[in-house]
Amino acid sequence: MQSRGSINWRVLGSQILVWVNCNSAGLSNPTPPLSPTNIFSPASTPAKSIFGLSLFVLAVTGAIFLVVFTLLLYSVVKFRKRKNDDGREPAQVYGSNQVELAWTIIPILIVVALFMATARVIATVQKTSPPGNAIAVTAIGHQFWWEYRYPELGVVTANELHVPITDPGHPTPTFITLLSADTDHSFWIPRLAGKTDLIPNHPNTMWIDPQETGVYLGQCAQYCGTQHAKMLLRVYVQSKDEFDRWIRQQRQPAVVSATASQGQGIFETTACINCHAVSGTVANGRFGPDLTHLMSRDTIAAGAALNTPQNLRRWIRDPNTIKPGSLMPAMELNDQELDALTAYLETLR
Amino acid sequence: MSTDALALPRMELASRPVVSRLHDWVTTVDHKRLGILYILYALVFLVIGGIEATVIRIQLIRPHNDFVSPQVFNRLFTMHGTTMIFFVVMPVLFGFANYLIPLMIGARDMAFPRLNAFSFWMTAFGGLLLYFSLVGANGLYGAGNAPDVGWFAYAPLTSRTFSVGHSTDFWTLALLVSGFGSIGTAVNIIATVLCMRCPGMTLAKMPLFAWLNLVMAGLVILAVSPLTAAQIMLLVDRYLGGHFFDTQAGGSAVIWMHFFWVFGHPEVYVLVIPAFAFASEIIPVFSRKPIFGYPVMVGATIAIGFISMSVWAHHMFTVGMSSAANNFFVISTMAIAVPTGIKIFNWLATMWGGKIEFKTPMLFCIAFLFQFLIAGLTGIMQGAAPFDWHLGNSYFVVAHFHYVIVGGILFCLFGAFYYWFPKMSGKMYNETLGRVHFWLFIIGFHLTFDFMHIPGLLGMPRRIYTYEPGRGWDTWNFIVTIGVFFQAAGILVFLGNLLWSYFRGKAAGSDPWDAWTLEWSTNSPPPVYNFASIPVVKSRRPLWDLKHPADPDWKYE
Numbered sequence: 062m063q064s065r066g067s068i069n070w071r072v073l074g075s076q077i078l079v080w081v082n083c084n085s086a087g088l089s090n091p092t093p094p095l096s097p098t099n100i101f102s103p104a105s106t107p108a109k110s111i112f113g114l115s116l117f118v119l120a121v122t123g124a125i126f127l128v129v130f131t132l133l134l135y136s137v138v139k140f141r142k143r144k145n146d147d148g149r150e151p152a153q154v155y156g157s158n159q160v161e162l163a164w165t166i167i168p169i170l171i172v173v174a175l176f177m178a179t180a181r182v183i184a185t186v187q188k189t190s191p192p193g194n195a196i197a198v199t200a201i202g203h204q205f206w207w208e209y210r211y212p213e214l215g216v217v218t219a220n221e222l223h224v225p226i227t228d229p230g231h232p233t234p235t236f237i238t239l240l241s242a243d244t245d246h247s248f249w250i251p252r253l254a255g256k257t258d259l260i261p262n263h264p265n266t267m268w269i270d271p272q273e274t275g276v277y278l279g280q281c282a283q284y285c286g287t288q289h290a291k292m293l294l295r296v297y298v299q300s301k302d303e304f305d306r307w308i309r310q311q312r313q314p315a316v317v318s319a320t321a322s323q324g325q326g327i328f329e330t331t332a333c334i335n336c337h338a339v340s341g342t343v344a345n346g347r348f349g350p351d352l353t354h355l356m357s358r359d360t361i362a363a364g365a366a367l368n369t370p371q372n373l374r375r376w377i378r379d380p381n382t383i384k385p386g387s388l389m390p391a392m393e394l395n396d397q398e399l400d401a402l403t404a405y406l407e408t409l410r
Numbered sequence: 411m412s413t414d415a416l417a418l419p420r421m422e423l424a425s426r427p428v429v430s431r432l433h434d435w436v437t438t439v440d441h442k443r444l445g446i447l448y449i450l451y452a453l454v455f456l457v458i459g460g461i462e463a464t465v466i467r468i469q470l471i472r473p474h475n476d477f478v479s480p481q482v483f484n485r486l487f488t489m490h491g492t493t494m495i496f497f498v499v500m501p502v503l504f505g506f507a508n509y510l511i512p513l514m515i516g517a518r519d520m521a522f523p524r525l526n527a528f529s530f531w532m533t534a535f536g537g538l539l540l541y542f543s544l545v546g547a548n549g550l551y552g553a554g555n556a557p558d559v560g561w562f563a564y565a566p567l568t569s570r571t572f573s574v575g576h577s578t579d580f581w582t583l584a585l586l587v588s589g590f591g592s593i594g595t596a597v598n599i600i601a602t603v604l605c606m607r608c609p610g611m612t613l614a615k616m617p618l619f620a621w622l623n624l625v626m627a628g629l630v631i632l633a634v635s636p637l638t639a640a641q642i643m644l645l646v647d648r649y650l651g652g653h654f655f656d657t658q659a660g661g662s663a664v665i666w667m668h669f670f671w672v673f674g675h676p677e678v679y680v681l682v683i684p685a686f687a688f689a690s691e692i693i694p695v696f697s698r699k700p701i702f703g704y705p706v707m708v709g710a711t712i713a714i715g716f717i718s719m720s721v722w723a724h725h726m727f728t729v730g731m732s733s734a735a736n737n738f739f740v741i742s743t744m745a746i747a748v749p750t751g752i753k754i755f756n757w758l759a760t761m762w763g764g765k766i767e768f769k770t771p772m773l774f775c776i777a778f779l780f781q782f783l784i785a786g787l788t789g790i791m792q793g794a795a796p797f798d799w800h801l802g803n804s805y806f807v808v809a810h811f812h813y814v815i816v817g818g819i820l821f822c823l824f825g826a827f828y829y830w831f832p833k834m835s836g837k838m839y840n841e842t843l844g845r846v847h848f849w850l851f852i853i854g855f856h857l858t859f860d861f862m863h864i865p866g867l868l869g870m871p872r873r874i875y876t877y878e879p880g881r882g883w884d885t886w887n888f889i890v891t892i893g894v895f896f897q898a899a900g901i902l903v904f905l906g907n908l909l910w911s912y913f914r915g916k917a918a919g920s921d922p923w924d925a926w927t928l929e930w931s932t933n934s935p936p937p938v939y940n941f942a943s944i945p946v947v948k949s950r951r952p953l954w955d956l957k958h959p960a961d962p963d964w965k966y967e
């Protein structure tokens with residue numbers, strides 16, 4: 062009965078919420094019209110189970126609202142003091158045990174139904190263990206960026222998470238271990254799953270199995286310090302082939318062209334390497350994002366700006382112009398050094 | 411003492427020098443004066459917290475706005491939350507409880523008048539300490555820093571590593587100091603209600619107001635104590651090398667969350683139960699009927715009190731608890747909807763068959779019923795843990811708890827202001843201005859907080875100083891900000907009404923509402939000694955019995 066009820070609600074709900082959810086299952090464009098972060102257009106099993114539950118809860122609470130709202134409105138209108146009132150007090154009624162019993166028992170039954178539907182979804186999402194071909198990712202929250210590690214694939218990257226699409230017949234879900242390097246953060250891609258916090262000293266896990274390719278957006282959902290607002294999340298869901306190609310490319314050591322040796326010199330002799338790593342070079346800092354394949358990313362500063370040469374230069378010159386309160390210091394380089402350094406970073410493909 | 415006051419003519423009181431009269435206020439131990447001090451103090455902080463909210467909303471009116479910097483924005487929401495909870499709503503509720511409980515139970519004062527004064531001044535200095543951080547706290551961004559760790563101040567953001575300087579210490583100490591004040595007041599309310607009732611007033615014949623405040627006071631003791639303990643632990647961490655919440659040294663960030671929310675959730679009921687108390691007094695009088703189901707109302711309140719102690723981790727559904735723990739907090743959270751629903755139905759049944767008069771206090775209480783219904787239902791949505799994995803920490807939750815605190819508690823409070831203003835000041839408020847306030851505020855409230863749910867459903871997290879365009883959040887945020895100006899206008903009309911009526915209002919008389927509880931049997935404002943002779947009661951509505959000698963309540967109760 063539970064599951065049939067839930068499917069019915071989903072059908073009914075998608076009609077009610079058609080203005081919210083214009084993204085039907087077969088479309089290849091994953092961006093719904095109203096918002097790219099709409100919780101009512103799920104594209105992954107955890108988000109879909111929550112969506113089913115949310116429609117059930119909305120329907121029940123909506124029904125309660127209609128009944129009680131109508132009763133309230135009726136009594137306020139019907140029992141208002143009239144103009145031709147005779148000035149006598151109305152009948153003094155002190156209570157009724159039968160009525161009290163009715164409006165105690167009915168809510169209890171509603172609560173039990175809601176609880177059972179909820180417990181089922183908690184089990185679906187929390188009690189799933191990774192199948193053999195699941196992708197394992199470790200996500201580490203930093204003030205104010207994301208580090209992603211693929212321990213089984215030997216890849217370290219930042220801010221843009223790549224995962225393969227899941228084919229329902231042959232699922233390749235991604236299981237994410239959530240850690241924090243400093244304060245509390247929260248990982249929330251509304252179309253893929255509910256949020257889970259990244260808490261230092263308290264590892265958490267979550268999983269996603271996106272069924273449509275595309276870029277899924279989100280952002281840090283737990284206040285983590287000054288630049289909490291610009292700690293944006295981007296998840297790239299790719300076809301199996303594209304994902305494999307991306308992994309192969311990320312595993313290459315850094316390509317260094319001779320033309321950028323001046324910039325590389327600046328990079329390796331200023332404080333850049335205290336925080337940033339470029340594999341195969343002396344740069345092995347871990348406080349900031351790994352830059353080995355910086356140019357393979359669409360954005361910089363945890364999604365705060367597009368990864369264009371102008372933005373990159375501006376970011377290096379003074380990060381505060383893009384993200385005030387970011388922990389990256391302005392290195393006080395002159396124009397010529399900035400040009401050389403930007404040119405070097407642009408070779409990190 | 412009371413005979414002295416009796417002998418002293420009023421004219422003589424009024425003609426004493428200003429300094430001498432101020433001295434009376436500062437040194438007073440009279441429950442009515444302390445009540446008014448609490449209320450005035452809370453109104454000052456209401457304006458301050460309101461200005462903070464307005465600045466927050468101006469910053470969010472459009473994406474990538476730069477009205478304030480992220481640093482300032484983070485301090486603003488921290489100060490707004492802390493101010494509104496600890497230095498507006500709690501003091502104003504304590505003020506009304508202080509003022510009204512002795513009058514309603516036929517007593518001459520609270521049980522411990524000096525403790526009462528001590529509690530008020532602790533709370534008052536706590537608020538001043540918090541705002542002194544603006545001049546006194548050197549911090550990361552230079553001298554003069556308000557705290558910026560959020561009102562629930564999650565570890566390890568509060569550790570000295572991430573919160574340099576002293577702004578967090580001002581936050582901690584302010585809450586510690588005002589916490590002592592809150593516990594003192596709670597002890598006082600419990601002792602007063604249990605020991606100071608007039609002859610004939612058994613527990614079952616107390617006004618609901620006294621019952622509900624008794625439950626509230628019990629919750630204050632249970633809830634504020636863990637918060638106070640946690641503040642001391644945080645101070646130990648910051649200054650004595652403790653590792654309670656220091657995750658770098660094996661401490662636990664999650665244990666702070668437990669400490670905070672085991673305070674934080676009962677705190678919601680500490681705030682809302684007195685609001686229920688106002689509604690339970692105002693709705694019967696303006697419906698001209700006794701409260702429906704008095705014993706059930708008392709039972710439901712006690713049930714809410716108990717259950718509210720076991721729901722705290724529904725604030726933590728996203729921190730990675732086991733599914734068993736999640737299930738427990740889902741069922742306990744949803745269970746609290748049952749007694750809360752019973753209360754709404756009982757107020758509804760109180761109006762049913764009555765003759766409802768739409769005076770300003772009743773308008774606010776009716777709006778409260780509708781809004782609290784919605785707030786409860788959005789609460790159920792978040793009680794379903796998986797749904798909360800989306801809604802938690804989004805703008806939906808911000809909309810939800812403002813629906814509770816503004817749409818529920820503040821509306822009841824406005825009702826209480828208008829209802830008891832004639833008693834406290836002896837003057838009648840201006841009914842037209844009261845209605846203007848009501849309509850401005852209800853329009854502003856719904857513009858702001860109805861539309862605030864939507865960006866939450868569209869993925870907007872709270873506590874962000876700015877947001878990206880193209881997420882579908884822009885229009886909603888614009889509407890939300892517009893609503894704030896209506897609310898601000900409403901508050902100005904409200905304050906204007908109080909001031910104007912105090913100086914220019916008509917004399918109210920002792921019983922302007924034809925009401926039934928004991929405070930209306932004495933003068934407005936009541937004399938220092940409250941009652942010339944201690945009343946003796948036979949029912950829950952002693953003034954009804956007096957006005958209807960042929961048909962008294964005690965024959966039916």
